[in-house]
Amino acid sequence: MNFTETPLQGAYLISLEKREDKRGFFARSFCIQEFNMHNLETQFVQGNVSFNVKAGLIRGMHYQHGEHAEVKLVSCLSGSIYDVIVDLREDSPTYMQWFGAELSAQNGKLMYVPRGFAHGYQALSDGALVHYMVSACYAPDAEDGLKYDDPAIGIKWPMAVTETSPKDSVWPLIRKI
Numbered sequence: 001m002n003f004t005e006t007p008l009q010g011a012y013l014i015s016l017e018k019r020e021d022k023r024g025f026f027a028r029s030f031c032i033q034e035f036n037m038h039n040l041e042t043q044f045v046q047g048n049v050s051f052n053v054k055a056g057l058i059r060g061m062h063y064q065h066g067e068h069a070e071v072k073l074v075s076c077l078s079g080s081i082y083d084v085i086v087d088l089r090e091d092s093p094t095y096m097q098w099f100g101a102e103l104s105a106q107n108g109k110l111m112y113v114p115r116g117f118a119h120g121y122q123a124l125s126d127g128a129l130v131h132y133m134v135s136a137c138y139a140p141d142a143e144d145g146l147k148y149d150d151p152a153i154g155i156k157w158p159m160a161v162t163e164t165s166p167k168d169s170v171w172p173l174i175r176k177i
């Protein structure tokens with residue numbers, strides 16, 4: 001696995017080291033030894049999969065508070081998504097900055113999202129299948145979110161937004177939090 005730190009400290013884009021043969025390829029999508037070498041979280045407690053019917057839909061921007069804060073390791077197993085993270089660590093030099101990257105079945109990339117970040121994505125293809133591991137269990141009472149189009153963050157989504165969940169359309173703007 002190849003680890004490239006994003007402009008947001010501690011967040012990584014990871015690419016697969018493919019071993020190809022006539023059958024296709026083999027690659028690791030997680031390795032405790034390689035993650036330890038980069039001082040990354042290795043204790044994942046839940047694996048999630050989400051299927052996204054239509055291109056353009058957005059899920060996010062989500063995070064959990066306090067002891068429920070999660071590290072996430074995100075990949076796209078079919079189709080493609082634009083994956084976005086926002087640094088919400090008040091002591092970080094990149095506080096309130098965002099970073100986005102395309103994750104696809106084709107490019108095999110993974111996003112490593114540290115604790116203290118909000119996370120979300122836009123489906124770039126119909127039927128995008130997303131898989132992610134998280135380091136803390138789902139805790140609805142600790143769940144929170146940012147509005148995907150909050151002008152205080154200014155995320156540039158690649159496509160027109162076709163759909164969000166009711167929950168994601170009413171997160172408060174940051175200045176009101």
Ligand SMILES: Cc1cn([C@H]2C[C@H](O)[C@@H](COP(=O)(O)OP(=O)(O)O[C@H]3O[C@@H](C)C(=O)[C@@H](O)[C@H]3O)O2)c(=O)[nH]c1=O
Nearest residue numbers: 048050059060061062063072119120121137138165167
């Ligand atoms: C996230 C989650 C949801 N659920 C339930 C709650 C609800 O009934 C249904 C759908 O939940 P949501 O609408 O919150 O699903 P979704 O909008 O896909 O939420 C996810 O979005 C992405 C961007 C993330 O980063 C994830 O951490 C997670 O917050 O699944 C669980 O049972 N366990 C979980 O871990």
